[in-house]
Amino acid sequence: MPQSRYVRAGRGLGLLILLAGALGTVASTELARDRIASLADPAFSPGCDINTVLSCGDVMAAWQSEVLGVPNALFGIAGFAALAAFGLVLLSGARFPRWLWLLLQAGVTAAFGFVVWLITQCLYVIGALCPWCMLIWAVVLSLFWYVSVHSLRSGALPAPRRLTGAVTRWAWLGPVLMYGFLAVLILIRFGTRLW
Numbered sequence: 001m002p003q004s005r006y007v008r009a010g011r012g013l014g015l016l017i018l019l020a021g022a023l024g025t026v027a028s029t030e031l032a033r034d035r036i037a038s039l040a041d042p043a044f045s046p047g048c049d050i051n052t053v054l055s056c057g058d059v060m061a062a063w064q065s066e067v068l069g070v071p072n073a074l075f076g077i078a079g080f081a082a083l084a085a086f087g088l089v090l091l092s093g094a095r096f097p098r099w100l101w102l103l104l105q106a107g108v109t110a111a112f113g114f115v116v117w118l119i120t121q122c123l124y125v126i127g128a129l130c131p132w133c134m135l136i137w138a139v140v141l142s143l144f145w146y147v148s149v150h151s152l153r154s155g156a157l158p159a160p161r162r163l164t165g166a167v168t169r170w171a172w173l174g175p176v177l178m179y180g181f182l183a184v185l186i187l188i189r190f191g192t193r194l195w
Helices: 011-040 056-061 072-091 098-126 131-154 161-169 173-194
Strands: 006-008 095-097
Touching (some): 011 056, 011 072, 011 131, 056 131, 095 098, 098 131, 098 173, 131 161
């Protein structure tokens, strides 16, 4: 595909990016609000502390919640708000150049890698799950998959035609497999302790 070609996304992808950005912004804002409250009052207990497994407080207290020295949620607010705006512009029918799609692909791929790392940390190091974080995980998994499908389909990411056809044909299967695999990992790790 030529560098100068502008690519339009379908309304479905625009709506997904808008909704994912909005949900991610809400979840990140709640996490940031609770983190600030916990720093101001050490006795503060977040509303999402449900039991010993579903415990935002335990996750927020871990160093993994502040990888770059500030709460991860602050980066989430900025990133997800930008995604929501991008989705809104896509819904208006805007077309973007290949370089912007590659930038979006790089961003969601980095977010996907970070979320996979956070999932492993929550499951096997921290030993607790944060409901707001799990919403962010779900959002990022879907975003990564469907932006990747679009990048392959539109030619922004070059790939063999056979691969592109298979991914396009079975596009719905990616999130189902990722969510299913994550659910199995959570059940194996925590079992009935979730309830």
